Amino acid sequence: MRSKHHVLAIGLFLLSLLLLQQGIVLLDRVVPAFGTQAGIIMERDIDPAALFYTQSPLALNAEKKIRKSLTAD
Amino acid sequence: MKMQWSEDTFAIVVGLAILALAALAYIILPYGAVSAELALAGQAATFDAAAWQPSAAANGLTAALEQLLVGLPRWHLNPFAAFSGASLAAFVMLSAILAVLFGVGLRLLKEPLAPFLKGFALVSVVALLAYLLAAQNEFKSMGLGYALWAIILGLLISNTVGIPEAWRSALKQELFIKAGLVLLGAEVLFGKILAIGLPGIFVAWIVTPIVLVSTYWFGQKILRIESKTLNITISADMSVCGVSAAIATAAACKAKKEELTTAIGLSMVFTSVMMVALPAFINAVGMPEVLGGAWIGGTIDATGAVVAAGAFLGDTALNVAATIKMIQNILIGVLAFAVAVYWSARVDKTAGQTVTAVEIWLRFPKFVLGFIAVSAFFSLLYERLDSNLSIVLIENGLLEFSSDMRSWLFCLAFVSIGLATNFKALSAQFSGGKPFILYICGQSLNLCLTLLMAWLMFYQVFPEITNAL
Secondary structure: OHHHHHHHHHHHHHHHHHHHHHHHHHHHHHOHHHHHHHHHHHHOOOOOOOOOHHHOHHHHHHHHHHHHHHHHO | OOOOOOHHHHHHHHHHHHHHHHHHHHHHHHHHHHHHHHHHHOOOOOOOOOOOOOOHHHHHHHHHHHOOOOOOOOEOOOHHHHOOHHHHHHHHHHHHHHHHHHHHHHHHOOOOOHHHHHHHHHHHHHHHHHHHHHOEHHHHHOOOOHHHHHHHHHHHHHOOOOOOHHHHHHOOHHHHHHHHHHHHHOOOOHHHHHOOOHHHHHHHHHHHHHHHHHHHHHHHHHOOOOOHHHHHHHHHHHHOOOHHHHHHHHHHHOOOHHHHHHHHHHHHHHHHHHHHHHHHHHHHHOOOHHHHHHHHHHHOOOHHHHHHHHHHHOHHHHHHHHHHHHHHHHHHHHHHHHHHHHHHHHHOOOOOOOOOHHHHHHHOOOHHHHHHHHHHHHHHHHHHOOHHHHHHHHHHHHHHHHHHHHHHHHHHHHHHHHHOOOHHHHHHHOHHHHHHHHHHHHHHHHHHHHHHHHHHHHHHHOHHHHHHO
16 A cells, blocks of 8 residues: 555656646746746756856856956956 | 764865865876976966866876766756766766765764665665756756755655665765865855955845845844744845855754755745846846846856846846856855854853853854865965966866765755655745745845845946946
């Protein structure tokens, strides 16, 4: 009986993963802002889950560009 | 006198051991080669970062270290497409090395080894699955990272099939977090706070503490949140920089694992929404890029989401947003230290008790000292080296390795938290919806104050800086 519950819980989890993934696909299509953002993230290879600036090459470059702009004047 | 090992001292030793190895591979060996080349070329020679190649000795060691990094590529529908022989080999090697490292620590702490090793194997496999889910195309584009998946997978296992009681000795979330935080210290480079001059300091270092203290006060006095540790963890998570600030604060004030989970969950949900909603709003109202970038950088929690939101507006906004967020990231060192001191001196005392310096020292979480010492050392080293050398050896070398190792340790910690938590204890955190209200009210204040300060600094006080960007 317990193992039946476990299989059911794991099955539901996998189903919810699939639904979440399809939900995001739908959201990207229906809400233009989400679609644009998803496109930018893909195109520029951004990891939106990066926790710290050291994990994002774009963040590291941003600082250098800012310093360059400020010292150029 | 025989040394007494504690989890804190062992976490510092593990963090320092990883950093020492990384420093040998990425700084000491390559620097020796560069110095010899410059000495041969004469005094007038300068370091050419573009043409630089590491020596053979350094190359061998870095190649060996890089084989340990578990990195999975994006995948869409077939998760097996993310796996390669190299990534699986990296996973096995890294897990084996960490099992040995933490196994030694367990023996020093006089805990049994065999059940730990079995439990650690499970924790590592679940961490790999969390990395796999985080690499899924759609999940990645929404910023649903490994931290969230690690907790969810851990919760799913512990609340369905469960794990053998003996294996629970491997759920060393505090040890993994503390060792990871010592590694994070290397990334907290204090020289970076000057990157954008005074406007950046005002937006990131003046507004943030005001929002943090006000939110904490609001949680205590108005919402009357029972747990001070939950209150400060959510306040720090929302006002500073999301998950990393939540981890540092929770460890410094010894928050419960359910409290850290709550703070991380809130941060991830709101970050996913704000990452799209805030730039869309900025675009709609026609706000200038510099102001919009500064607003995004000061308010959205995770660095990656800040970069994505900034990129939505344009390159100038991206650069300003990411730089403001980076300056805010550095605040983590001060935050962890301040929270640890405040908790040791004020919160952890009984009413009417006078706390002596010795008692503060005894209660103080010692790993914070390791974190601060590492941060001070690498900040000094970064400033002392030639700027090109700092970028090549530290930023693109050591920190790339240490940040990947730190991520893996955090992932192990989140899996352990999930495996040790039951839904009942977690849902109790949300009773009355107070954590939600705290986050929303704090973030609203953050949005207002950051926008005001960014406008004042970039458009009224230092317009010349805005013009130069």
